[in-house]
Amino acid sequence: MNAIVEIRNLTKMFKNTRGIHQVNMTVQQGDIYGFFGPNGAGKTTVMKIMTGLTRAQQGEVKLFGHNVSTHYEQAMAKVGVLIETAEAYNYMSGRKNLELAARFYPQISKQRVDEVLEIVGLAAFQKEKVAGYSLGMKQRLGLAAAMLSKPELLILDEPTNGLDIEGMVHIREIIMHLAKEDKITFLISSHLIHEMELMCNRMGIIHQGRLVREGLVSEISSGSASLEEAYLREIKEVRRLAANA
Structure with a gap:
């Protein structure tokens, strides 16, 4: 599989001490990649850097092999974006x-x-x-x-946020149809884990500005009753390690 999105060591800190720290992500061709985390975890910051709306202090983003900072037009030529x-x-x-x-x-x-x-x-x-x-x-x-x-990659930031159940289902069906019929790759952020479980094949979990887990949804949820349970288990372990550091 070809890596369409490559993010390496991405860091940006704000004056309020919040931000993102050393984020590494890879989105493969054909993925519906769920970028999951609570509000304020850093999802939108990563996406704004990816699409040239803000600058990172460290690290790089490549889309289709082109560096967003140095070859913006080439990087974004096959990308569609809906931020916020x-x-x-x-x-x-x-x-x-x-x-x-x-x-x-x-x-x-x-x-x-x-x-x-x-x-x-x-x-x-x-x-x-x-x-x-x-x-x-x-x-x-x-x-x-x-x-x-006619993009080959669609970057969608919280596309179902604020929608009722019917609206969420409709957006989800559109995304899954486009992925299957038009072979579009998706990077979708959300704080709704149930949506991730229903439509994504791979995901990354971001917590307090750090990507704490990335992989197949089936692997992340393995051994748990649901993806929600797996997420809570993952965050509990992250907090335990931080407390013992």
Whole structure:
């Protein structure tokens, strides 16, 4: 398998002493990789560094073999991104928002806009103003925008955060469909471990800015009744080691 994402010794500290410390991660081609941890653990910081939205103090990120810091355009050429909340112009329709986003890419056709609207289930609502969209619809619109350029890697930060059960299921089904049918690799952050268990094949667990475990979901949950139980066991051991250090 080819490594699409390679993160080595990534470190960034903030003035409040929080941040990330020596994070090492690898996402292989074909993965639905779950990046799991509680709020404030450092997930979004890692993703912002990966996508050039902030700079690391130490370490490097490579996407498709290209260093994000030194060869940004090449690194991001096959990447779609949805970081934090999906942003859109409320006074414009869903379709107009996508047509505006398409201008940032070369040669995005109207047919491609039609395709992504269909994939995310917004074709019937494309002419409605975004102001009238539910949170779930706005998240699907953000996902559609991230898909416009036909990326081979999609980086999604908490894509189901704040959604009801129906909304979460819909986003999950879209992700699993794209992974299977379009062979898109995913890196998805979440603090909802049940979602990770249902759709991810590999995951990394981040705790207080440190990646404490990475591997197949089946390996991490082995010997436990659930992934949740395995996570709690893992964190308990991390705290025990820290107390004895």
